[in-house]
Amino acid sequence: MGRPLRSGRVLKSLSPVKKEDAAATAKKGAAKKTPAKAKEPVKEAAAKATPAKAAKKPTPARGRARAAPSKSSKAVAKEESESEDELLEMNDSESEEDVPAPKKTTPTKKTAAKKSPGKKEQSSDEESEEESESEDDVEAAPAPKKATPAKKTAAKKSPVQKEESSDEESEEESESEGEVEAAPAPKKATPAKKGAAKKTPAKKESSDEESEDESESEDEVQKVAPKPLQKAKSPKAAKKESSDEESEDESEDDEDNGFTDENAAWLKPKSQLMSSDSEPDDELPEEESDEENLLEVERQSRLIDEEMAAEQEEAELEMRRTITQQTSVFHLPTPEELEEDENRVVPPSELRARIEDILEVLADFKARREAGRSRSEYIERLAQDMAELFGYLQELVDYFLSMFGPNECLEFLEASDKNRPLVVRVNTLKARRKDLAAALMKRGVRLDPLAPWSKVGLKIYESSVPIGATPEYLAGHYMLQSAASMCPVMALGPQPGDRVLDMSAAPGGKTSYISQLMKNKGVVIANDLKAERQKATVANMHRLGVRNVVSCCYDGRKIGAQMRNSFDRILLDAPCSGLGVISRDPSVKVQRTIPDVRRCAHLQKELLLAAIDALNHKSKKGGGYMVYSTCSVAVAENEEVVNYLLSKRDVKLVETGLDFDQPSSQDSKFSPAHLAIGKPGFTRFEHKRFHPSLALTRRFYPHVHNMDGFYVAKIQKLSDTKKGEEKTQAVEEGVATDVEVTGARKEKKPAVVEDDSKNTKKKPKGKKRRNESEDDDNQKAKKKSSKISYPSVRPQQKKKKTNAKVSKPRRYKITGM
């Protein structure tokens, strides 16, 4: 049976048609419309039903094809209406006889048509005969005309499968199936769908060969025109793939409606059928609604597909971007670009972006650095950008960078721009914390206990009244005091009855806490160089009800000599650069210089030596301890100062006792594991090496602890012995030596920065200013080093007579602390 291969759509629908037509006709014709009728009427009805659907087809060929039932038309001719007879006769004649040359031209028709015989060969001989007939028809008949009769035949015969099982019927059925395979389907969409559900059972009852043949025919057809087939299939396939229930429902609807409408379409005048290339108008809406339904499903499916595709694309882009970011080389600004920058205000966002880029490069320097650029160049750029972004002198940023490293430095700078929580210390001489908290809360203050490690601290979140002017404040129930500044006093651990020196006391915040812990028992000497500041100290003592404090105004450096071995405990809350409390005093950013830091360190060393001298190491009250503290994070003002003390006096560092979860042991070995709050002090910085016990000192950071930058060291005086008096000269000159870790001499080396690119050592440009001052100090230190560092050579002693065999000469033990 030759059929026109108009498009893939037509061909693709072949196999559904085969099933669906047969089923449709079976249900419509046999089961519903003419249940009492025998096989032939069923066929007739089916034949009518099928063309009715076929009439939807727009192409004349299809229309003609449907109107040309070849063999089956003969069988049902008597019961057909006149118009139908005419039509059938005409079609028969067309299909069996004259075949217009142009219609025969499509080779694929033959291919498709020849497919069905293959299946028929597997059936009975009679079937084969009939098939051969149909084959002949196919070959002889023009494709379009034969196509529809094939369907029609199939439609007529397929009901037989349900109603009768005679051989003839099955022969006919197989014949019709064979024809159906090759029949054009597209315009049969609706009946095919309707029939599909009905046909399926019939199909199942029949042999598997049928389905195989179907697939074969489909395959073959697809080979002929694969692309259009796929396109065309979707609507029909969607139909076919819809649930059986749906199909059944539809068919039931059809059954309810009867064949009237379809027949009406089918029974149109021959001329109309023959001439109309398009479907009848009244059927268009149905077809369109089907299309719409299909499109709705498809539309949703497409939407999901598009969304998924978009997401996938976005994910890929993101991945590519991340890979690029992580692997790309960051190019430092060229001199020209830097010159441009100087003539404009670089936006903070741009600075920050560059800072972050440089940080990324530094994190993977080998892979991401620009060829020919050294690490120091990146660091230099980073320091400049950070200084500009946060408003610091660059030398300070340089210093922080050398202390923290790039990433932590950024965190520190950011945290130093934020205010710390407001904290008050309850004056337990006058109030209890819970009472004070309740009183403040009544005034609309939102607060919380400071931390598990403090029994007297309250953290203020919000207050509708000025915290420094409440009735409770004026009554002395509390003192404004930062969390960090409580730590030195806690570390000192003053006891009632102690003699305590607060060497730099004004305005008396820590002094009052000391008295509080001493329960107003014992004596506190509150000293400060500046008498003006001491007024505030006195006022505070009065307000707070402190009665055991004596204020005085001496230069602390002289107290050591004047009040030697006089105190059980001493607090030196030293004057400092304030580099830990920048959020409280942002002027530090531009007013403090590294030489300022050096000057502070020099004063601190002097004060510290004096404090130790004033400390009584023979205190019978468990004393002989002092605490050194600063509100600076600079190593020069902290570890370097304490390390210097270790070289000058017979002292040792002990735990600060700030490990509140564990019992504090004054004499325990220094081990960071014992410490709960604060970070260990530096034991090395740049080229300097400090005594390992410096790890017992505590550092507090804004970016780590959300506290002021602070430093706390607790020192025990062991004896009144002074080591290396000759070093005093150096101290007076403000020289920080890094010699005394073990007491052995260590000469200072000039600061160096490793150049990764050349692996050579050179002085960094960016650190010139700081290193210059360091170098000055270093030069002085070198000159003095012979005096400072060499241990005094003991006079040659006469060898004692001993039995011990001494093979090696004895070395003098150098005591560094």
Ligand SMILES: C[S@@+](CC[C@H](N)C(=O)[O-])C[C@H]1O[C@@H](n2cnc3c(N)ncnc32)[C@H](O)[C@@H]1O
């Ligand atoms: C950080 S403040 C002390 C704060 C105080 N401990 C408190 O908690 O309220 C440092 C103090 O050291 C004082 N000072 C500076 N040089 C001094 C010196 N040579 N002798 C004694 N005190 C000095 C300053 O006047 C300043 O009041």
